[in-house]
Amino acid sequence: MRSGSRTTLGLILKVILLGAVLGIAVLGATPLIQQQKWIGLALLLAATGLLFWIYLSPRRIPAKYLVPGTLFLLVFQVFPVLYTVSTAFTNYGDGHRSGKAEAIRAIESGSVHPVRGSAQYRLSIGVEAGRDPATAGIALLLTDDKTRRSYVGTRDGLADLSASDVKLDPKGKVLEAKGFTVLKLHQVNRRAQEVGDFRVPTEKGAIKSQGLSSAFEGAAQLVYAESCDCIRDAVTGKTWKAENRDGYFRGEDGVYLAQGWQVNVGLRNFADVVTNPVISRYFFGILAWNLAYATLSVGLSFALGLLVAIVLNHERLRGRRIYRSLLILPYAMPSFAMLLVWRDMFNPDFGLINRLFGLHVNWFGTPWGARFAVVLVQIWLTYPYMFLISTGALQAIPPDLTEAASVDGAKPFYAFRTVTFPLLMVALAPPLIASFAFNFNNFNAVYFTSEGAPFPPDNPRVGATDLLITYTFRIAFGGQGAQYGLASTISIFIFLIVALVSLVGFRRARVLEEIH
Numbered sequence: 001m002r003s004g005s006r007t008t009l010g011l012i013l014k015v016i017l018l019g020a021v022l023g024i025a026v027l028g029a030t031p032l033i034q035q036q037k038w039i040g041l042a043l044l045l046a047a048t049g050l051l052f053w054i055y056l057s058p059r060r061i062p063a064k065y066l067v068p069g070t071l072f073l074l075v076f077q078v079f080p081v082l083y084t085v086s087t088a089f090t091n092y093g094d095g096h097r098s099g100k101a102e103a104i105r106a107i108e109s110g111s112v113h114p115v116r117g118s119a120q121y122r123l124s125i126g127v128e129a130g131r132d133p134a135t136a137g138i139a140l141l142l143t144d145d146k147t148r149r150s151y152v153g154t155r156d157g158l159a160d161l162s163a164s165d166v167k168l169d170p171k172g173k174v175l176e177a178k179g180f181t182v183l184k185l186h187q188v189n190r191r192a193q194e195v196g197d198f199r200v201p202t203e204k205g206a207i208k209s210q211g212l213s214s215a216f217e218g219a220a221q222l223v224y225a226e227s228c229d230c231i232r233d234a235v236t237g238k239t240w241k242a243e244n245r246d247g248y249f250r251g252e253d254g255v256y257l258a259q260g261w262q263v264n265v266g267l268r269n270f271a272d273v274v275t276n277p278v279i280s281r282y283f284f285g286i287l288a289w290n291l292a293y294a295t296l297s298v299g300l301s302f303a304l305g306l307l308v309a310i311v312l313n314h315e316r317l318r319g320r321r322i323y324r325s326l327l328i329l330p331y332a333m334p335s336f337a338m339l340l341v342w343r344d345m346f347n348p349d350f351g352l353i354n355r356l357f358g359l360h361v362n363w364f365g366t367p368w369g370a371r372f373a374v375v376l377v378q379i380w381l382t383y384p385y386m387f388l389i390s391t392g393a394l395q396a397i398p399p400d401l402t403e404a405a406s407v408d409g410a411k412p413f414y415a416f417r418t419v420t421f422p423l424l425m426v427a428l429a430p431p432l433i434a435s436f437a438f439n440f441n442n443f444n445a446v447y448f449t450s451e452g453a454p455f456p457p458d459n460p461r462v463g464a465t466d467l468l469i470t471y472t473f474r475i476a477f478g479g480q481g482a483q484y485g486l487a488s489t490i491s492i493f494i495f496l497i498v499a500l501v502s503l504v505g506f507r508r509a510r511v512l513e514e515i516h
Contacts, residue, residue, distance in 0.1 A: 014055060017055075018051070018052060018055060018056075021048060021051055021052075022048065025044060025045070025048040028044050029041055029044055029045070032044065047071060050067065051067065051071075054067055084488045084491055084492070085488070085492065087484055087485055087488040088269055088270070088485060088488035088489040088491075088492055089264055089265065089266060089267070089269070089485075090262055090263065090264055090265060090485045091246070091247050091260075091262060091263055091265050091269075091485050092262050092484045092485045093481065093482045093483040093484045093485055093486070094481040094482045094483070095258055095259060095260045095481070096247050096260045096261060096262045096263075096485075097262065098261060098262065099261050099262065100242075100244075100247075100261040102261070103247075103259050103260055103261040104224045104231070105201070106259045107222050107224070107231055107249070107257060107259050108205075108206075108220040108222060108223060108224060109199035109201065109206045109208070109220065110197075110199070110222075110259070111220050111221040111222040112199065112205050112206045112208050112218040112219065112220050112221075113218050113219070113221055114216045114218045115218055115219050118204075118216055118217045118218050118219075119144060119145075119146075119207075119216065119217040120144075120145045120146075120214065120215075120216050121140075121142040121143060121144055121145065121151075121207065121214065121215040121216065121217075122142065122143040122145065122171060122172045122173040122174070122213070122214060123140060123141070123142060123173070123209055123210075123211075123212070123213055123214050123215040124140075124141040124142075124173055124174040124175070124177075124182050124183075125138055125139075125140065125141070125182070125183045125187075125188045125191070125195055125212070126138070126139050126140075126141045126152075126174075126177060126180035126181055126182045126183060127139065127180065127181050127183065128179065128180060128181070129179055129180055129181050130181075131181070133181060133183055133187050134187070134190065134191075137154075138183075138191065138194060138195065138198060139152050139153060139154050139180065140152070140153035140154075140198065140200055140207065140209065140215060141153075141161070141166075141174040141177050141180065141182065142158075142174075142207070142215060143168060143172040143173065143174060145172065148168075148172055149163075150163070150166045150168070150174060150177075152177070152180070153200030153207050153215075154200065155198075155199070155200070155201070156201075157200065157201055157202065158200055158202055158207065161174075161177060161178075162178075165177060165178035165179075166178070173213065185212075188212050189212070192212065195209050195212065196209060202217055204217060204218075204219060205217065205218050205219035205220050206218065206220065219234075220234070221233060221234050221235055222234070222257075225239075228241065229241065229242045230242060230249065231249045231257060238251065238252075239251070239252070240256075240257050243256075244263065245263070245265075246260070246263070246265075247260040247261045247262060247263040248260040265485070269485050269486050269488075269489040270489055270492075272486070272489075273486075273489055273490060273493060279486075282459065282461075282462045282471070283468075283471075283490070283493075285462075286462065286466055286467065286468055286471050287468060287497070289371070289464075289465075289466075289467075290440060290467045290468050291440075293371070293374070293375060293378075293439065293440075293467065294436050294439040294440040294442075295436070296375050297375060297378040297379060297382060297439045297442075297445075298382075298432060298435050298436045298439055300375070300379050301378070301379045301382035301383040301385075301386050302383075302386045302390075302428075302432060302435075304379065304383040304386070304387075305382075305383040305384070305385070305386025305387035305388075305389075305390050306386065306387075306390045306424075308327060308383070308387050309386075309387050309390035309391040309394055310390075310394065310416075312324055312327075312387075312391070313391060313394050313395065324387075324391075327384055327387055328384040328387070328388065329384070330380055330381055330383075330384050331381070331384035331385050331388070332384075335381055335444060335445075336444055336448055338377075338380075338381060339377065339381075339444060339445065339448035339449050340448055342373075342377045342380075342449060343448065343449050343450070346363040346364065346373050346449075348360070348361065348362040348363065348364075348365070351363075364450050364453045364454060365454055366454065367454060367464035367465075370450050370453060370454060370464055370465045371464065371465055373449065373450065374445060374446055374449050374450055374465050377445065377449055378439065378442065378445050381445070382435070382439075385435075386435075389427075389428060389431050390424065390428065392427075393423075393424050393427040393428055394420075394424065396427065397420060397423050397424070401419050401420075401423070402415055402416075402419060402420060405418070405419050425509075426509075429505065429506075429508065429509035430506070430509060432505075433501075433502055433505035433506060433509070436501065436502075436505070437498045437501070437502055440467070440468075440494075440497070440498055440501075441467070441468075441469045441494065441498070442467065442469075443467070443469045443470055443473065446465055446466065446467050446470050447470055447473075449465075450463070450465045451463070452464075452465055452466040452470050452471075452474070453465065460480065461474050461475065461478060461480055462474075468490060468493070468494050468497075469494065471490070472487045472490045472491055472494070473487075475487040475490070
């Protein structure tokens, strides 16, 4: 059945897709409202309204194709780039994840200790009914030891639970509570760290767990004083003044409290990468190796691939199709799996490389051995691609040119150097530039093979085979404390370096095209 240009099936699909869009919008709006992100909420509503306005009309045909791609571009490309750039101008990271008010609250609640006469509670851990017990926000289900009254404690405070809404065991521990799912012991054990860090703010201080079955209400030992903009120890009288430029509370002895807050640091991260001796020494060392790695990987794999392509392009060679099929096997296999295989092959104790050649080399135990290994592995993975593009470029060159050169008396190597190779570079320069950019940021090749090792004794963050991208990953997600602001800064440097190299390369390629 048709109604104008519409079909019944098309109308049903449109209703389903727009319903899915509306559902996603509702799911996305809920956390934005809870976190009071009004700008994000406005953008979400505008995008949803725009989609409905376009697709509910039989007109606006171009927009129906352009808008989805534009939205995906904004969400998955433009927004991450802008967010990375904005993060580079902050000190965002471990200890600086929130604002100043949240930092003060965390410091005060983290210093809660029991005082004489403080309330004691029987404790159960729960989540909202219907939520995932492993990931949903927890709540403390409490029963006062003296009054036998039950409460629910969240990060917003303490609320009463009606006696008719709870079921207690003989000791007063909550077994069931209306609107909540009480976690079992093994579920609580998995979230023991989260339970230990959880605080329920109260008028006297806060309620915190004491183990997994009891809790107490205590007072904060560290208290914020607005008059001096400082944190004061209620017992010793020691103070830590706010350093708003750095986002820390600093004591007179120069020691900072662990919990800070996020602030804008301007160009400090960029200056630290270049001028701070602790950071710049490693940054420029990694940059030099990064450039060498990308150059060697591309140059050697291209040379090998081109050599194989020339050999297999000879007309009198039999079985060329079989050889070509075998040679592209490394390119056809999943790279991450092959990287793990190569890592085992370089194992110093039972690896194939040492056993095959009778060696006793700890490949990833020395800087140059590890660098040789990762370059060799990347050449093995990349040369089939170079072989394929070189074969295609060779077959596209008219044989009349080389024949004319030979008639004029040119020897084969001279004819290749002056005729064939320049024509090859016209076609291969863009793929080589793209391959350089790829290898400059080849995270998998290093992380799956050597994991950046070996590491110097004084710095477990920077390995001899680390590229800038793996170094950035370790700064952001390593075990030494995340520094997202610094990692974002290095990401911008990586982009600028790759952009500069690519710009120079494409200009050189344009010169070759003009000569051609």
